[in-house]
Structures are given as C-alpha cells and as structure tokens.
Amino acid sequence: MMTVFPSIPLLQDSEPPQGICQLLEFMGSCTQLSGHQTLQIEGILLGIPICLLVDSGATHNFISQWLVSALAIPSVSVDGIKTRLGDGHVVVVTTQCQQLSIQVGPCTFVINVLIFDTGSLDLILGMDWLQSLGHVTHDWINAWMQFSFHDSPVVLQGSCKEKNSKASLQTWLREEIKP
Numbered sequence: 001m002m003t004v005f006p007s008i009p010l011l012q013d014s015e016p017p018q019g020i021c022q023l024l025e026f027m028g029s030c031t032q033l034s035g036h037q038t039l040q041i042e043g044i045l046l047g048i049p050i051c052l053l054v055d056s057g058a059t060h061n062f063i064s065q066w067l068v069s070a071l072a073i074p075s076v077s078v079d080g081i082k083t084r085l086g087d088g089h090v091v092v093v094t095t096q097c098q099q100l101s102i103q104v105g106p107c108t109f110v111i112n113v114l115i116f117d118t119g120s121l122d123l124i125l126g127m128d129w130l131q132s133l134g135h136v137t138h139d140w141i142n143a144w145m146q147f148s149f150h151d152s153p154v155v156l157q158g159s160c161k162e163k164n165s166k167a168s169l170q171t172w173l174r175e176e177i178k179p
Contacts, residue, residue: 044103050122058126063113
C-alpha cells in the first residue's frame, strides 16, 4: 500500500522563507519564469532512470513525494522549512530524504532532498547541489553544463526541452500504481 505524505500547510505570517523554488506552484504545477534557468538531465536513483531538473531558482533539492512513497525511500522529519513557490505561496516542508545516492552522468552524489509535490518532475537539483560542485559553466541555450568532479572534467548534456514530461518515473508510477 502506498503512503502519500500529508498536505503541506500554507503560511500567512510575515517571517521570510528559508527556501525558494520558483519553478513550482502550489499543488505541484510548474511554471517557467523569465530569467530563470533550468536544465533537464537524466539520472539514476536506486538503479532506476529518472528525470532530473537542475534549477538555478531553487535553494534546496526536492524529490517527488510519489517517488519516495512508491520506492519506499526512507525519510525523516525535519524542522519545518518555509519555502516560497513561484506563484508566491509559502509552504512548510517537514520531511526529507537524507544521504540519498543519485547518479548524474558519470558521477555519484549523496544529497539531502526535501519531499514535496513536484508535479511531473522526479527530482529537482537546486543551489544546494549546484554550490557543492564548485566552479560550474552553463550554456543554457545549448542545454549543457560543465564542472570538475574528483579532478576530472564532466560535461552534462541536457535533454531536449521538447521531450515529453511523461518520461518521468513518478509520472509512470502514478499511472501504474493507483492509491
């Protein structure tokens, strides 16, 4: 039986959020803001291909709550992390997967990810991940990024923007596994 994470409360107070995810809107919709750069790449989680989105407008890394539930990925409660979404809503994220191993190109990274309704996206790699890479060169127009990993140069080529979002693992899981 699948466990779906409880809904995340909206906040009305004036305290500033600790995180930002400009791409996501409340209830998992995605939006594209001008000046906001993203790069869709393929990765591997638990030996399974997934769609990753490198998002320069996200302060943290985020993973689909459906994916966490369907793959029985362990999670822990965290102090509520206030996160401002692209539509202006502020939500509190209270669960996280820690020390999650993902493969991106030839590299394996161990990251922490906040659990949230990411719409059709499997995993969002935000500034937490980008800053861990050190010096990074991006070519947003031609959809690639380059950095060094263990003193070796790595170039990640993004997927075509025209690629169907049905390719995400969690979208497939939603269709195959009905709650």
